[in-house]
Amino acid sequence: QQKVQQSPESLTVSEGAMASLNCTFSDGTSNNFRWYRQHSAKGLEVLVSIFSDGEKEEGRFTAHLNRANLHVSLHIREPQPSDSAVYLCAVNSNNRIFFGDGTQLVVKP
Amino acid sequence: AQTIHQWPVAEIKAVGSPLSLGCTIKGKSSPNLYWYWQATGGTLQQLFYSITVGQVESVVQLNLSASRPKDDQFILSTEKLLLSHSGFYLCAWSLRVGPGNTLYFGEGSRLIVV
Numbered sequence: 001q002q003k004v005q006q007s008p009e010s011l012t013v014s015e016g017a018m019a020s021l022n023c024t025f026s027d028g029t030s031n032n033f034r035w036y037r038q039h040s041a042k043g044l045e046v047l048v049s050i051f052s053d054g055e056k057e058e059g060r061f062t063a064h065l066n067r068a069n070l071h072v073s074l075h076i077r078e079p080q081p082s083d084s085a086v087y088l089c090a091v092n093s094n095n096r097i098f099f100g101d102g103t104q105l106v107v108k109p
Numbered sequence: 110a111q112t113i114h115q116w117p118v119a120e121i122k123a124v125g126s127p128l129s130l131g132c133t134i135k136g137k138s139s140p141n142l143y144w145y146w147q148a149t150g151g152t153l154q155q156l157f158y159s160i161t162v163g164q165v166e167s168v169v170q171l172n173l174s175a176s177r178p179k180d181d182q183f184i185l186s187t188e189k190l191l192l193s194h195s196g197f198y199l200c201a202w203s204l205r206v207g208p209g210n211t212l213y214f215g216e217g218s219r220l221i222v223v
Contacts, residue, residue, distance in 0.1 A: 034211060043113075043199060043214035044153075088153065090212070096168070097212065099153040 002027045002093040006100035014108050019076040021103045023089030028070060032092040035063055035074045038102070039085045047087075048074070079107045111136040115200050115215035122190050122222055130185040130218045132200030140202035142183040143212065144175055147197040159183060195222045 003026040013019045023033075032051045036044040050056040050063040050072065057063075060077045072091075076083060084107050089100040112135045122128060134140055144156040146169075155168045157175035165175045172191060176184045183200055197219050201212040 036212075036214075043216040044201075044212070046211050046213070049211055096155065101152050 002030065002091055002096070002098040004089055004091050004098045004100040006087075006089050006103050008103060009101075010104040010106070012106045012108060013079055015080055016078050019079045019083075019105055019107070021074045021076075021087050021089075021105070023072045023074075023091075023100055025070050025072070025089075025091045025093075025098075027091070027093045028067060030067075030091045030093045033063070033065060033072045034090045034092075035061065035072075036088045036090055036099075037083075037085045038088060044088065076105075079105070081107045081109050083107050111202070111213065113200060113202060113213060113215040115198075115218050117218055118216070119219040120221070122220065124192055124222055125189050128185075128187050128190050128194070128220070130198050130200075130220075132183040132185075132215055134181045134183075134202050137181075137202060137204075139180055140204065142177060143201040143203070144183065144185050145199040145201060145214075146171065147199065149196060151196070153199070156185070190222045192222050195220055 005024050007022045034049045035047045038044045047061045048058040048063045050065045053065050062075045064073045086102040086104050088102045091098050114133045116131050142159045145153050146156050147153045159165045159177040162180050173187045197217050199217045200215040
């Protein structure tokens with residue numbers, strides 16, 4: 001079964017500094033990946049979807065996928081305090097979506 | 110525009126009591142529907158999914174059941190709550206066909222079982 005692990009568990013950055021989050025997965029046949037954000041135990045919002053190796057940018061959010069290394073990352077450019085939330089990596093494997101445990105991001109003014 | 114509405118927003122229930130959580134999707138015909146559960150501090154887990162009215166598939170057994178009585182409605186229920194049912198329940202929808210399965214989530218229902 002797919003295992004999705006995220007690191008770091010928590011991250012604090014200053015407003016305007018780049019934030020980088022990591023996600024590793026175990027099933028190399030997975031073919032689509034998403035990053036979601038969850039504010040204070042509310043519903044999730046999708047940030048960026050990526051389906052092939054390389055980079056995908058959606059506004060200030062950029063995902064990098066390297067399937068050979070079983071790794072997908074999220075980079076947040078110029079983070080703001082309103083970006084403070086839990087960020088979840090989601091990996092689609094055999095038509096099921098597996099989530100990581102999340103990274104708690106705090107952006108300090 | 111599509112909207113997804115969950116109810117109730119929060120509930121405190123006694124062990125052994127029944128539960129019903131609801132989810133309605135407007136603005137999208139025949140969506141795939143999902144129930145997810147998140148224990149406090151835990152990983153989001155898929156519980157059920159449904160691709161059409163009357164059809165529900167169970168993914169994880171938690172002594173819960175789900176039903177899809179209408180195209181736009183998904184219900185999660187149990188006749189007897191356990192303490193372990195406490196957590197945050199999220200309903201989501203995705204397109205029936207299309208590039209992958211982006212999930213669009215509702216605001217969630219928080220359940221505390223005492």
